[in-house]
Amino acid sequence: MKETLAIGIDLGCTNIKGVLVNQAGALLHERKVQTIEHDEKHWKRAVTEMISSLESKAEINIANIGLAAPGLANDSNSCISFMPGRLPGLENFDWSKHASRQIHVLNDGHAALMAEAAFGAAKGVKHAVLFSLGTGVGGAVLIDGKLYQGAFQMAGHLGHITVDSGAGSRDVTNMVGSIEDAIGNVSLQTRTYGRYTDTNDLVDDYLGGNVLATWWWLSAVQKLSTAVASTINALSPEVVILSGGITQARDALLKPLESFLDLYEWRPTTRKAEIRLAHFSDLAGAIGAAGFALTKNQ
Numbered sequence: 001m002k003e004t005l006a007i008g009i010d011l012g013c014t015n016i017k018g019v020l021v022n023q024a025g026a027l028l029h030e031r032k033v034q035t036i037e038h039d040e041k042h043w044k045r046a047v048t049e050m051i052s053s054l055e056s057k058a059e060i061n062i063a064n065i066g067l068a069a070p071g072l073a074n075d076s077n078s079c080i081s082f083m084p085g086r087l088p089g090l091e092n093f094d095w096s097k098h099a100s101r102q103i104h105v106l107n108d109g110h111a112a113l114m115a116e117a118a119f120g121a122a123k124g125v126k127h128a129v130l131f132s133l134g135t136g137v138g139g140a141v142l143i144d145g146k147l148y149q150g151a152f153q154m155a156g157h158l159g160h161i162t163v164d165s166g167a168g169s170r171d172v173t174n175m176v177g178s179i180e181d182a183i184g185n186v187s188l189q190t191r192t193y194g195r196y197t198d199t200n201d202l203v204d205d206y207l208g209g210n211v212l213a214t215w216w217w218l219s220a221v222q223k224l225s226t227a228v229a230s231t232i233n234a235l236s237p238e239v240v241i242l243s244g245g246i247t248q249a250r251d252a253l254l255k256p257l258e259s260f261l262d263l264y265e266w267r268p269t270t271r272k273a274e275i276r277l278a279h280f281s282d283l284a285g286a287i288g289a290a291g292f293a294l295t296k297n298q
Contacts, residue, residue, distance in 0.1 A: 006064035007054050008290030009047055010108060010283070013037045013070065013086055013135040014185065014245070018050040019286040020057055023294060025119035029057045030283060040089035048099050064297050066104045066289030067095055068111035070136060072153050077104050077296070085172040086136070104293045109138030109156050110147060111288030112243045112278065117142055118291050120279025121241050128239040129231050130278070131158055131224070132285070133246035136172075137180040141235060158231060159184065163223040182223040183246065192216050203249045218256055225260030232273050233266055243278030243285075250277070 071083025132138035137159025164177030205213035
């Protein structure tokens with residue numbers, strides 16, 4: 001009997017990541033290309049070429065294909081129905097029709113948590129939340145071992161929690177002072193007065209002792225900690241998972257975050273929510289999309 005395989009694509013605003021996995025979630029092949037967000041023809045073509053490339057590695061036709069992207073998926077999971085301000089041309093674009101084959105579409109934060117719940121950092125956990133830290137900030141919620149999507153599949157948009165109600169700018173959801181604007185790459189150039197365009201460079205300078213980099217980085221992490229602590233108060237998870245490209249900072253992120261949580265997290269029984277890095281790191285969205293496709297085709 002041939003092994004059941006799946007392809008997962010994570011369409012981000014910065015990069016497009018693709019994986020070929022088996023039914024147990026084992027990574028067989030991976031690919032990554034730059035998105036070029038405002039070149040619609042490029043990233044649509046890049047997605048279909050990536051699917052073809054991964055399928056050629058399998059040497060068989062793949063029936064299980066999932067795609068994760070920012071925004072709200074429609075009820076049939078055939079497209080992203082709502083994503084203002086990002087990836088022009090994404091909204092209501094039917095990927096199955098475009099590729100002439102079935103592609104199951106879901107929110108990228110939801111996909112990342114599905115990967116971790118099935119195969120990674122949330123495996124065996126009943127209650128968890130995930131913050132995906134990248135170009136924007138996504139998220140997802142696991143309650144009683146199940147992905148909680150809420151009405152209109154809007155649940156889990158943790159990046160749009162307010163951490164600075166006095167801020168003048170509003171994010172893509174019209175939320176003022178969101179954690180997405182506080183730490184996401186989307187706002188980095190603005191909040192560092194043009195000094196940085198990549199969080200990795202900011203973190204490198206922070207580790208090197210640069211005063212301004214230290215101020216900007218620790219201010220962002222402090223705001224993240226208030227969002228994490230607020231979410232813990234609201235949902236009482238066992239585990240908080242951090243995924244996405246910004247988690248490549250590792251200890252430069254985790255150590256100050258834990259210090260701030262020592263100040264803010266409510267621990268009435270001395271127990272605290274465990275902070276874990278995603279097992280699949282920046283591939284979580286793609287692997288979760290593949291896992292989602294597998295569940296849809298069972």
